[in-house]
Amino acid sequence: MHMPAGTNDTLSLITAKALWMRRRAFQMVYMAQLGHPGGDFSAIDVLATLYFGVLRFDPARPDWPARDRFIMSKGHASGALYTALCAAGYFPESWLDSYMQPRSLLNGHPNRNYLPGVETNTGPLGHGFPVAVGVAIAGKLSGSDHRTFVLTGDGEQQEGSNWEAAMVAGHRKLSHLTLIIDRNRLQQGAGTEETSGLDPLDQKYAAFGWDVAFADGHDIAALHLALSAPPGDRPRCIIANTVKGKGVSFMENKANWHHGVPNADQFATAMKELI
Amino acid sequence: MAHATAKAGLFDCREAWASTIEALAAADERIVVVVNDSVGSSKLGGFQKAFPDRTINVGIAEQVMVGVGAGLANGGRIPFVSAASCFITGRALEQVKADVAYAGFNVKLVGQSSGVAYGELGATHHSIEDFAWLRPLTDIIVITPSDPWETAEAVKWAATHEGPVYLRLSRMPVPALEVPDRVFRVGKAEVMREGRDLAIIACGTTVHLAVAAAELLAQDGVAARVLNMATLNPLDEEALHAAAATGAIVTVEEASVRGGLGGAVAEFTASHRPIPVERMGFPGFMPTGSADWLFAEHGLSAPGIAAAAMRALARR
Structure with missing residues (x-):
């Protein structure tokens, strides 16, 4: 399914899917009393834009060689990925209710052997990006036009493996690779800049041979424009400025919602706000 | 045979x-x-x-x-x-x-x-x-x-x-092994020599040393079975049952004696048939020296393995 670029219908669809994903992911976290809702919410608009406006895929053929790949390197935000894959048609909605229950296919971190549509196993940070580089190299070797998108957290950029990956991708001019950084400026314990500062991320990626762009990570039209732009002659890094916990007033920009879980009152309040 | x-x-x-x-x-x-x-x-x-x-x-x-x-x-x-x-x-x-x-x-x-x-x-x-x-x-x-x-x-x-x-893989020079009707089978130990007195289980660069050790032991009247355990994961448990039935085992590997082939065999025998197991290999960080020197220093030689076999037999 490949949506026409930028039409109002497309943007409305993405917006509606993103709202459903937020509500459903928070319900999963509430039921499991486990999860990473702050990071789910900062990433959901990016995932909704990719799955409902950008990616070329067919849920009936998850191993279709020419599919675009999306790799969720920040695997802890599995609520965002699972709701996206479910909404995209990879598995029935009832599966979401099993999130993190014994023997569930919806493990806390995604496993490609459990669920169709999961491209690789992630969870430990700094793994998805190197794998995405390998996928992009495979595509280039085969002359395939498929694209590879990988989303990392911003705190995740502190892992050195990302910089190995950035160097290889820049050197090999992997034009069909797009890295999206979920720049919510908060990691588990504190702000990124007070922990081990990342700025200027744009200059760092530019120095590694990447095209770099910023986007408001919650502006669907801006995200769609940035993510659906055709490949250039080098890899592309999109720094998506986001808000951790986006969409729920008491969660926004609060580090403790990294893996905080709601009580009944908080859940009810969130459901009222997410409309 | x-x-x-x-x-x-x-x-x-x-x-x-x-x-x-x-x-x-x-x-x-x-x-x-x-x-x-x-x-x-x-x-x-x-x-x-x-x-x-x-x-x-x-x-x-x-x-x-x-x-x-x-x-x-x-x-x-x-x-x-x-x-x-x-x-x-x-x-x-x-x-x-x-x-x-x-x-x-x-x-x-x-x-x-x-x-x-x-x-x-x-x-x-x-x-x-x-x-x-x-x-x-x-x-x-x-x-x-x-x-x-x-x-x-x-x-x-x-x-x-x-x-x-x-x-x-290894860059250590090793001889080519002559084995009648040799077939490569993953997950199956290769019997290099039959014997009932004890089993010597080796892998990689130490297999030829185990074969030579068995020759030395034979001269002293000890019949050692020699297994080439080329596959460590998954382990050939059938071969290990048979090896344990001899009553004593020596393991030989170009690796730490902790957690490798010797460790695997010790786990197996502890669970299934407690018998003496002598583990040949390296103890941990070692002083400076050539590979050949390190092998000799830790008994990874035909006489060294034969001596370990005698120790295992003495413990039986």
Whole structure:
């Protein structure tokens, strides 16, 4: 399914899917009393834009060689990925209710052997990006036009493996690779800049041979424009400025919602706000 | 009855690896190699010349090297990721665990110059811990060939097997082993010599030493069974039951005595048939010295293994 670029219908669809994903992911976290809702919410608009406006895929053929790949390197935000894959048609909605229950296919971190549509196993940070580089190299070797998108957290950029990956991708001019950084400026314990500062991320990626762009990570039209732009002659890094916990007033920009879980009152309040 | 002998002459098994992977790549365009600036040490100069696009050199960067291997497998390729075994396992262990074993990608990890081949370079460059690191990753098939023929067979098998494999190769000169009707079977111990008094279980570069030790023991009237346990994951438990039935076992490996072949055999016998097990190998970080010196210093020789066999028999 490949949506026409930028039409109002497309943007409305993405917006509606993103709202459903937020509500459903928070319900999963509430039921499991486990999860990473702050990071789910900062990433959901990016995932909704990719799955409902950008990616070329067919849920009936998850191993279709020419599919675009999306790799969720920040695997802890599995609520965002699972709701996206479910909404995209990879598995029935009832599966979401099993999130993190014994023997569930919806493990806390995604496993490609459990669920169709999961491209690789992630969870430990700094793994998805190197794998995405390998996928992009495979595509280039085969002359395939498929694209590879990988989303990392911003705190995740502190892992050195990302910089190995950035160097290889820049050197090999992997034009069909797009890295999206979920720049919510908060990691588990504190702000990124007070922990081990990342700025200027744009200059760092530019120095590694990447095209770099910023986007408001919650502006669907801006995200769609940035993510659906055709490949250039080098890899592309999109720094998506986001808000951790986006969409729920008491969660926004609060580090403790990294893996905080709601009580009944908080859940009810969130459901009222997410409309 | 199998009765292996070592032919005259010594070989660097990397030559067998290199010629085999080149031939396989010529027949199957899915095959690629991924290296960390290790074209030379992996003897892949010929491969690179023949298949420059399929030689993916990521530079000195082992984490992305293994991750790229997983990504290439996602993209339908059959990657052989080749680097010094100390780095491909130790430096990239979490990638080996998460991206290869847990994710289950069709990646072949090729550990070059394993064990103490880098002798004088010291413990940083020895790879004697890799067995212990990889054994709990039961989704990876671990193969340690003993000679050039077995190296070539292991590479060929890995290319056709769908799933993660670790090939633990060596640059240590070893003789070619002459075994009647020799067949390469993954997951099956190869009987190099029959014997009822005890079993010597070896792998890789120590198999020919175990064969020579059995000759020495035979001169003293001791009939040792010798097994080539080329596959460490999964372990051939049927062969271990038979070995344990002799009443004493010596394990021999170019690796730490903790957690490798010796550890696996000790786990097995503790669970199924407690008998004396003498574990030959290396104790940990070692003083400076050549590989040959380190082998001699730790009894990895025909007389040293024969002496261990007598110790095991005395404990029976």
